[in-house]
Amino acid sequence: MKIACIHATTTAVAPIENAFREAAADVELLHLMDTGLLALMEEKGELTPDIIRRFSLLLNLAAESRVDCIQLTCSAFNNVTAVLQPLYSAKIFRSDEAMLDEALSYERIGLVSTVRETPIALLSYLNEKKPDVQVESLVEPGLIYLLFQGKKEEHDERVRKMVHQLDGKVDVIVLxxxxxxxxxxxxxxxVPLLTAPKASVRRCMAYLQQLSK
Structure with missing residues (x-):
């Protein structure tokens, strides 16, 4: 099986790679990345036609490589799946859908985000699935860039503070x-703490196993 992973940041590569290696070491992974997409998204503040066209270039490369499915790894671009899925035969998985579906089993959900546009994409999914869902969202716009600058300790400490701020106010916390x-x-x-990579891999592999029957 061949799976394409679509990235907008370098920081997403290791988490999804490790998750796949733990769950299905024999899967062939194709990593495709455009690190300029996130800055463009932050500049525009929304998914513009230009951003969608640029994102589609990565999906085109994946399709041309005849992958069995496509896994996104950047939450800010998740809503692009609704626009572009009809153009591709390979299933496109949002970066967070498996994790959010698990979160929806709780009454009050806390979101911790380090990119301004991420809560918009996550909230739209949660509200579509469960209109009366209660969500407490904390976001520090641009905090992710500390990782690119080698300031991992500062990044981690500020994330810890957001988690601590939500703890006790919600039933589950989503990174x-x-x-x-x-x-x-x-x-x-x-309360339970949810992350996306392992949940995404489980969803992806379950889909491919069902497809092969």
Whole structure:
């Protein structure tokens, strides 16, 4: 099986790669990336036609490589799947859908995000699935860039503070970016803490196994 992973940041590569290697070491992964997309998204503040066309270039490369499915890894671009899925035969998975479906089993959901546009994409999915869902969202716009600058400790400490701020106010806490995956084992809130990479891999592999029957 061949799976394409579509990235907008370098920080998402290791988390999804590790998750696939743990669950299905024999899967062939194709990594496709445009690191300029996130800055463009932050500049425009929404999915513009130009951003969608640019994103589609990565999907075209995946389709031309005859992959079995496509896994996105950047939450800010999740809503592009609704626009572009009809153009491709390969299934396109949002970066967070498996994690959010799990979160929806709780009454009150806390979102921790480090990119301004991420809560918009996550909230639209949650509200579509469960219109009366209660969501408490904390976001520090641009915090993810500390990782690009080598300021991992500062990034991690500020994420910890957001998690601590939500703890006790919600029933589950969601770490919205793949770049926060490494914090999952360090944080010990009083409520469940969800991250996307492993949940995404489980959803992806279940789909492919069903497809092969």
């Amino acid at each position: 919205s970016q793949y770049s926060m995956e490494h914090l999952a084992e360090q944080l010990q809130p009083s």
